[in-house]
Amino acid sequence: MAAALTGNRRMVPLGSRVRRPNTGLLLFAALFVAMAMLGTGGAFALRAVAKPPGAIQRDVASRLPTYVPLPALSLTLSDGYRLRTLHLRVLLEFDPRTPADAVKPYEPRIVNALSSGMSDIHPSELSGSDGSRIVKDAVTVAANRELRPLRVRGVLLQEMLVR
Numbered sequence: 580m581a582a583a584l585t586g587n588r589r590m591v592p593l594g595s596r597v598r599r600p601n602t603g604l605l606l607f608a609a610l611f612v613a614m615a616m617l618g619t620g621g622a623f624a625l626r627a628v629a630k631p632p633g634a635i636q637r638d639v640a641s642r643l644p645t646y647v648p649l650p651a652l653s654l655t656l657s658d659g660y661r662l663r664t665l666h667l668r669v670l671l672e673f674d675p676r677t678p679a680d681a682v683k684p685y686e687p688r689i690v691n692a693l694s695s696g697m698s699d700i701h702p703s704e705l706s707g708s709d710g711s712r713i714v715k716d717a718v719t720v721a722a723n724r725e726l727r728p729l730r731v732r733g734v735l736l737q738e739m740l741v742r
Contacts, residue, residue: 672733
């Protein structure tokens, strides 16, 4: 076998392999240490971000929608032969950021628009589930028209009685 001679290095026979330290084990150990450091840092970061229980309850309450009740309504409808009365109690649902005080001044205008919008509805149309949908649509249209910059998200019927 021939040996190669290089500078200050040891002589290694040609064709033989030089053993290197196990780099896979070193990479695994470095990865393990890095993951442990990230986990510890993440735990400290989450502890600093965590909210106290009272703040969580206030946060949930701030995401609840704003509900504004309209005054009890009694609308007169005609079926061609006699007059029928529609009694309504309605809640308007708004975005959580909308203050209820901003809607209160517009209640008389909403009621007026609703009474004129409901005059075209025949009392026989108000029976069944279609009746509640028709009333909700009429309230939504009247409220959105009067509260132009604000937007009604939903209408909840508390009471609907046709006599």
